Amino acid sequence: RGRVFGNFSFLVTATxxxxxxxxxxxxxxxxxxxxxxxxxxxxxxxxxxxKKFGNRFLAG
Incomplete structure (x- = not known):
């Protein structure tokens, strides 16, 4: 679990x-x-x- 959060934190910082x-x-x-x-x-x-295309993305 620590590696996942560490990688996530790195990606957020880098981006x-x-x-x-x-x-x-x-x-x-x-x-x-x-x-x-x-x-x-x-x-x-x-x-x-x-608003125009949201339902399409949510419904799949």
Whole structure:
């Protein structure tokens, strides 16, 4: 069990490094309002897609 959680923790850490650096660069160039706006647009897009196709993915 410890190896599973250790590997999971490593994968979470490894995959979160690039988005943190990328978002920091975006904030430095465009500002925090732009980053938050883009995150809101992406969340809305995922919401719209899940409302349209969500039942297909859940039902199989």
């Amino acid at each position: 979160s490094v690039l988005p943190v650096i990328f978002s920091g660069s975006i904030v430095e160039v465009f500002g925090i309002r732009f980053l938050l706006f883009m995150l809101a647009v992406m969340v809305f897009f995922v919401y719209a897609i899940s």
